[in-house]
Amino acid sequence: MNDKIKNIIKAAAVPSGITAIMLTLMFFPAFSTALELRLDRVFYLPSWLTCHLVHYSWRHFAFDAAVFQILGTVVVLQGGMRRLLAVCAAALLAVPLAVPLLSPELTAYRGVSGIDTALVAAAAVHLLKDRVLPVRMAAVAVLAGILLKSCFEYQSGLCLFAGVDIFEPVASAHVAGMLSGGAATAAAIIKLKTKVLQ
Amino acid sequence: MKKHRIIRILSGLAASFAFVGATFGAGTLTPVVSGQKPAEILSHQVQVVINNGFAKTEVIQRFRNNNAEKMEALYSFPLPKSASLSEVTVQHGEELINGEVVERKTADRIYGEEKAKGASAAKAEKNGYEDFTFSIANLAAGEEAQIRFVYYQPLPVDTGVVSYVYPLEEGNTRDAVAENFWLRNSKVSGKTTVQIELRSAWALESVRSPGQNPVASTIDLPNGVAKLEYELKDGLAGDFVFHYQLVELPGRLEVIPYRAPGAKEGTFMMVLTPGIDLKPIERGADYVFVLDVSGSMNGQKIRTLCDGVVQAIGKMQPHDRFRIVTFSSDAAEITRGWVPAEPESVQHWSQKIQQLQAGGGTNLYAGMSTALKRVDADRVTSIVLVTDAVTNVGQITPKSFHDLLKEKDVRVFGFLMGNSANWPLMQTICETSGGFYAGVSNSDDIIGKILQAKSKICYEALHDAKIEINGVKTADLTGQAFKKLYRGQQMVAFGRYLGTGKAEIIFKAKLSGRQETYRCRINFPETDTDNPELERLWAMARIEQIEYLTAIGNVPESEKAQMISDLGVQYQLVTDETSMLVLTDEAFRTHGVKRLNQARVAVEHAAQSARVAAPIRNYRVDVPSPQNNRQPHSQPANNNSMFRNNAPRLGGGAVNWPLLGIALLLAGIAVTRTAFKKEV
Numbered sequence: 001m002n003d004k005i006k007n008i009i010k011a012a013a014v015p016s017g018i019t020a021i022m023l024t025l026m027f028f029p030a031f032s033t034a035l036e037l038r039l040d041r042v043f044y045l046p047s048w049l050t051c052h053l054v055h056y057s058w059r060h061f062a063f064d065a066a067v068f069q070i071l072g073t074v075v076v077l078q079g080g081m082r083r084l085l086a087v088c089a090a091a092l093l094a095v096p097l098a099v100p101l102l103s104p105e106l107t108a109y110r111g112v113s114g115i116d117t118a119l120v121a122a123a124a125v126h127l128l129k130d131r132v133l134p135v136r137m138a139a140v141a142v143l144a145g146i147l148l149k150s151c152f153e154y155q156s157g158l159c160l161f162a163g164v165d166i167f168e169p170v171a172s173a174h175v176a177g178m179l180s181g182g183a184a185t186a187a188a189i190i191k192l193k194t195k196v197l198q
Numbered sequence: 199m200k201k202h203r204i205i206r207i208l209s210g211l212a213a214s215f216a217f218v219g220a221t222f223g224a225g226t227l228t229p230v231v232s233g234q235k236p237a238e239i240l241s242h243q244v245q246v247v248i249n250n251g252f253a254k255t256e257v258i259q260r261f262r263n264n265n266a267e268k269m270e271a272l273y274s275f276p277l278p279k280s281a282s283l284s285e286v287t288v289q290h291g292e293e294l295i296n297g298e299v300v301e302r303k304t305a306d307r308i309y310g311e312e313k314a315k316g317a318s319a320a321k322a323e324k325n326g327y328e329d330f331t332f333s334i335a336n337l338a339a340g341e342e343a344q345i346r347f348v349y350y351q352p353l354p355v356d357t358g359v360v361s362y363v364y365p366l367e368e369g370n371t372r373d374a375v376a377e378n379f380w381l382r383n384s385k386v387s388g389k390t391t392v393q394i395e396l397r398s399a400w401a402l403e404s405v406r407s408p409g410q411n412p413v414a415s416t417i418d419l420p421n422g423v424a425k426l427e428y429e430l431k432d433g434l435a436g437d438f439v440f441h442y443q444l445v446e447l448p449g450r451l452e453v454i455p456y457r458a459p460g461a462k463e464g465t466f467m468m469v470l471t472p473g474i475d476l477k478p479i480e481r482g483a484d485y486v487f488v489l490d491v492s493g494s495m496n497g498q499k500i501r502t503l504c505d506g507v508v509q510a511i512g513k514m515q516p517h518d519r520f521r522i523v524t525f526s527s528d529a530a531e532i533t534r535g536w537v538p539a540e541p542e543s544v545q546h547w548s549q550k551i552q553q554l555q556a557g558g559g560t561n562l563y564a565g566m567s568t569a570l571k572r573v574d575a576d577r578v579t580s581i582v583l584v585t586d587a588v589t590n591v592g593q594i595t596p597k598s599f600h601d602l603l604k605e606k607d608v609r610v611f612g613f614l615m616g617n618s619a620n621w622p623l624m625q626t627i628c629e630t631s632g633g634f635y636a637g638v639s640n641s642d643d644i645i646g647k648i649l650q651a652k653s654k655i656c657y658e659a660l661h662d663a664k665i666e667i668n669g670v671k672t673a674d675l676t677g678q679a680f681k682k683l684y685r686g687q688q689m690v691a692f693g694r695y696l697g698t699g700k701a702e703i704i705f706k707a708k709l710s711g712r713q714e715t716y717r718c719r720i721n722f723p724e725t726d727t728d729n730p731e732l733e734r735l736w737a738m739a740r741i742e743q744i745e746y747l748t749a750i751g752n753v754p755e756s757e758k759a760q761m762i763s764d765l766g767v768q769y770q771l772v773t774d775e776t777s778m779l780v781l782t783d784e785a786f787r788t789h790g791v792k793r794l795n796q797a798r799v800a801v802e803h804a805a806q807s808a809r810v811a812a813p814i815r816n817y818r819v820d821v822p823s824p825q826n827n828r829q830p831h832s833q834p835a836n837n838n839s840m841f842r843n844n845a846p847r848l849g850g851g852a853v854n855w856p857l858l859g860i861a862l863l864l865a866g867i868a869v870t871r872t873a874f875k876k877e878v
Contacts, residue, residue, distance in 0.1 A: 055850065
């Protein structure tokens with residue numbers, strides 16, 4: 001096995017572990033209900049972590065988990081395990097804060113999609129420092145697209161490209177995820193550069 | 199309290215409507231010059247079945263030709279709103295002949311030929327917004343015959359109440375020449391009976407028929423079942439009105455589908471009852487009373503109308519303002535500006551109103567134009583329009599009213615008097631302004647009309663309300679968008695669905711300037727054969743939509759006729775472009791008329807028999823279906839409720855194909871640009 005493959009497998013290990021936990025929870029729906037973020041008990045802090053691990057349907061899980069697996073690996077490849085943990089930690093805080101504040105009409109929230117959006121922002125922000133112009137342009141396009149989509153969704157109350165499922169898509173979680181993921185990555189890059197300069 | 203004030207104002211107005219005198223009832227017509235006696239109406243039976251948001255009305259009338267020679271019997275029946283006339287049969291002795299809908303010209307030609315041959319033939323046609331006319335040819339001297347017809351109509355819930363009107367009273371809206379031409383007989387020598395069978399999926403609070411007492415009844419309010427029989431003492435002279443009140447119900451979405459086995463398309467009726475708290479309006483307001491004083495209002499009508507307006511103005515508060523505009527051949531503002539509703543001015547203007555006289559033509563446009571002058575942008579202005587809307591002077595096209603009102607910030611609340619009134623024009627006026635209109639039957643509970651109007655005027659309305667459907671392809675939707683949706687109003691939408699399976703229904707509306715969005719999931723079935731009548735109801739709704747769009751200039755007049763004709767023939771509906779031709783089987787074969795209605799009626803009768811035998815079906819869809827409950831990740835009860843007051847709302851991220859694509863794109867770039875520059 002060459003080094004390239006080894007690196008990718010190594011980078012995918014932690015996201016795969018988290019995906020496995022999410023998959024396991026899909027078989028225990030009673031746990032899922034207990035682990036979701038309930039807006040009537042929003043200060044129950046364990047649910048700030050666990051709400052990201054549970055999903056409403058197999059379709060919900062499949063898309064969320066696929067994106068998490070891919071982008072989690074990408075972020076580890078880009079910035080190492082610390083980068084992944086920093087981005088996830090930022091989103092873990094931002095999403096459960098944003099949902100009750102910006103979408104108070106909801107009863108409960110589930111899903112790793114807020115973290116997914118944070119990972120998209122993290123991967124794109126990382127590519128902004130690439131030397132090749134088309135790569136930077138692609139990163140800008142991704143960030144602009146996600147930002148516009150999130151703003152539109154929050155303003156209109158609608159989610160673009162949303163499929164039919166048993167839950168309401170929550171645009172505020174996307175906005176919070178994107179901002180927190182982008183900010184965490186930018187901070188990490190600036191810190192790294194400062195260290196290098198020192 | 200403002201609410202009480204408005205009730206008092208509307209009470210006064212309504213009191214005036216209550217005494218509007220009747221003219222004629224539905225009945226047989228004979229040309230005055232012919233010298234023949236009208237056919238004698240021997241009996242008139244009405245059977246009404248109300249089930250799942252729509253009513254089936256079956257009318258059976260027996261009549262006899264008392265002349266010494268054969269005659270052509272004509273029967274006129276005021277047109278119920280949105281009624282789709284679907285079946286006509288005529289029994290001549292032992293011979294039963296059935297109806298098929300064809301283009302109007304074809305029907306006229308074939309009917310003329312059969313009549314000339316002395317054969318059994320009949321024809322039903324629609325005369326604009328006024329009435330249905332049935333012609334029965336070659337009724338032999340002394341012969342008894344029986345005509346039977348069936349029509350369907352949607353019955354929405356308004357503020358928890360469903361109202362059914364069997365229209366019998368003529369609205370006196372025909373022109374004088376037409377009225378002078380016909381001799382009318384609306385007396386029934388035998389019994390006039392109405393049987394009501396109500397099957398509601400929701401529990402009932404009460405049932406009522408104003409001015410009538412049932413001769414037999416079986417009522418089970420908790421199970422939503424009622425069977426009542428009435429005998430109308432006045433024969434065909436007055437309308438029959440029936441109300442039923444539902445127990446207080448939450449906001450909800452009901453979807454009734456129909457799709458024949460193997461059909462490429464299905465039809466649905468979607469009824470949305472918003473479950474949204476609407477707050478009372480506390481601001482002061484201006485009222486413009488626009489009153490029809492044309493010739494058709496002469497006699498008792500004008501006096502009682504004046505009395506009503508006087509009472510209404512007398513009950514306003516001093517800080518309210520009003521104007522009074524009257525119109526006949528021209529319009530005049532008798533108040534000449536806003537008048538504060540102070541005691542002295544109220545007394546002064548009350549005397550002036552009592553001196554109003556009726557006469558001349560009907561120039562509604564002039565009345566509305568005058569009403570729209572001097573509107574104060576800082577105050578909420580409502581126009582209360584009382585008319586039969588049969589305008590015949592000045593601008594008379596609906597488009598001209600649409601153009602007049604579309605830029606104005608006023609709401610028009612219309613009270614449409616009597617049957618055969620020009621409801622398409624009133625609809626255009628009210629929908630353009632974001633108001634609403636109500637038909638006023640002389641047989642109805644006027645207090646009910648007041649309370650329903652009050653609950654709309656006194657509370658906030660939802661703006662730009664619309665229903666969207668994602669996930670399954672739909673087409674030809676009607677009634678899915680409202681400029682304003684008032685408290686207690688339902689949205690009743692019809693449409694076609696091309697796919698099957700899960701779909702998301704999104705209801706969007708603005709409340710106090712904020713966009714509100716509500717969702718729920720439904721399933722469009724591959725097959726559902728319970729309600730085949732929905733196809734005709736959809737087609738009729740589509741025809742009304744085409745007529746409205748033509749009226750405001752969005753569909754060319756030339757296309758309208760063909761579109762309506764095509765829908766009428768395909769779905770076997772009597773329209774302005776199509777008529778029901780009633781012939782023997784042999785005559786249909788001779789003239790090459792396809793038996794489309796025969797096939798359609800057979801399907802409908804089979805479904806109706808099956809429905810009677812089955813338990814009442816509840817079509818509410820914004821609750822978990824049994825299918826969902828079987829899934830391992832089923833949610834707590836009511837997780838699919840549309841409105842937040844009813845049930846939990848569950849949120850999750852909407853990750854889907856575009857985001858997955860972006861993830862793959864970023865992964866590709868990362869693998870090529872980043873992965874091997876940095877040690878993991």
